[in-house]
Amino acid sequence: MSDKDFYKIGIDVRNQERWFLDQPVDDSGQGVVAGRFGMGHPWDVNNRLRSRVREPGQAVSFSLGGLGDYFVKKTLMDALLAALPDGTVQAVPVDIEGAAEPYEILNVLDIVDCVDEDRTDFSLFPRWTVEDGRPEKIGDYRINTLRINPAAAAGHELFRVKGWLVGLVCSERIRDLLISREVTGVRFSLVS
Numbered sequence: 001m002s003d004k005d006f007y008k009i010g011i012d013v014r015n016q017e018r019w020f021l022d023q024p025v026d027d028s029g030q031g032v033v034a035g036r037f038g039m040g041h042p043w044d045v046n047n048r049l050r051s052r053v054r055e056p057g058q059a060v061s062f063s064l065g066g067l068g069d070y071f072v073k074k075t076l077m078d079a080l081l082a083a084l085p086d087g088t089v090q091a092v093p094v095d096i097e098g099a100a101e102p103y104e105i106l107n108v109l110d111i112v113d114c115v116d117e118d119r120t121d122f123s124l125f126p127r128w129t130v131e132d133g134r135p136e137k138i139g140d141y142r143i144n145t146l147r148i149n150p151a152a153a154a155g156h157e158l159f160r161v162k163g164w165l166v167g168l169v170c171s172e173r174i175r176d177l178l179i180s181r182e183v184t185g186v187r188f189s190l191v192s
Helices: 074-083 172-180
Strands: 006-011 049-055 062-065 069-073 089-097 103-108 121-127 141-145 158-161 164-171 186-190
Touching (some): 103 158
8 A cells, every 4th residue: 555645535426326415404494605514614513414315316325415515424434533533524413304324424624735736637727716706716726637746645644635625535545444344425536
């Protein structure tokens, strides 16, 4: 096993039979801000969340739902928490209407500045600008194919990529743990 191999975790689009989950809401019915669990900020777990199945299908253990949130089967989340250093991620309880097993939302707290700008394939315009009309994204990357600098990511196990917070990346050790737990719903792409 190499300590320099890292993998982007992405949705397994080959599974056309999988379910799709809705955006989580809190007890008041207020929707959680899109991308909230990829910004590196802890969530108040006393603020209970719930969701529902938006499109019925096969339940998977690691599911992208809502507007970019990862819903993880609790047994798999427990294995991740046991394997990761404290402060890397937070398990946010969520009640999913109609789910046979408990799930938690993966709140990634570790944000790593590691984009390899020389090897990453960017869109025509590599960063968001004022002219794009998305002020919340100004300065962020517009990436087609991510490549990271493994030296900058060394010592990190599961993280979001600074400047491209939609990117969820794991070490080879965490990828192997997920595979050994027979994770469903995701695929891994080498990014180092």
